[in-house]
Amino acid sequence: MKLFQNTQEFSYPWEQVTAANWRKYPNEVSTHVVAVDVLRRELDSTGTRLTSERLITCQQSVPKWLAMLVGSSNKSYVREVSVVDLNAKTLTLRSCNLTCAHLLKVYETVKYQPHALDASRTVFQQEAQITAYATIQTLCNKIEEWSVKRFGENASKGRKGFDSVLRMLSDNWEQRDKLVDELSDSIADRVAGTVGEIRATTDSLIKETEMKSTSLVSRYSKETQRAFNKT
């Protein structure tokens, strides 16, 4: 538990401060207070003691890690019970958060009373008791729980996504295999054909060459013989 204390003075008489207390919101500083409701209000039989119960609605952007713990709603509620005591000249406000009360409780007590020496001034005393019920273990468990859930969600999302990629790939894979087969077959065919062609061409070339050369030789030999014969 932690304690917070603060004392301030206002240069207005107590009566005025208490009247202003009911009109405190909205104001341009506390923009996080979006609504104030009176839930119960009773005047005692002497007409000097007024007790009010109020619900204060706050709206604040919560850090992501906190929103994760307390839910996505960024509205929070505070219950306040106040007593105006005309005889004692005190206005005492006691408040406690309703939202996330299982994790953290802030009990705040505020007291307004006239300054002891100067009735035109009002003393404001504030005290807050802050108790965190969430141990580090609880927080860690929460974070783990959330992470596992999120992981599961993402995993199933990821699975779906991967499935579709796999399906697409597998389709392409089969096609690819087919394509490769076709391609290699046709290449082989073509190569074989080419080789055959080349071979054929070469063969014929060689044959042609042989024939030509043979005929050349024979022609030359005839001529040579003739020349020899002549001589």
Add this chain to the structure above:
Amino acid sequence: MGNAMSASFAPECTDLKQEYDNCFNQWYSEKFLKGLSMENECSKQWYAYTTCVEAALVKQGIKPALDEARKEAPFEKGGESADSDASK
């Protein structure tokens, strides 16, 4: 401050709340603070407003947490913790 009045947590109750607030603020300054009042006035406006609020508290799911807080710090004790002397 001026005429700016705070809204109700339930938008459907805001008009009724402002009617009540107007009446209360006047009563508070003009009568209560001067020790001139023996009764909590504005009962007509109060009834209309509180009926609206009660329904909205249930509808918006605030009631359970509120009941818990009421047990812990009763209205009758001015909002002081019920187990204030045995505070943990």
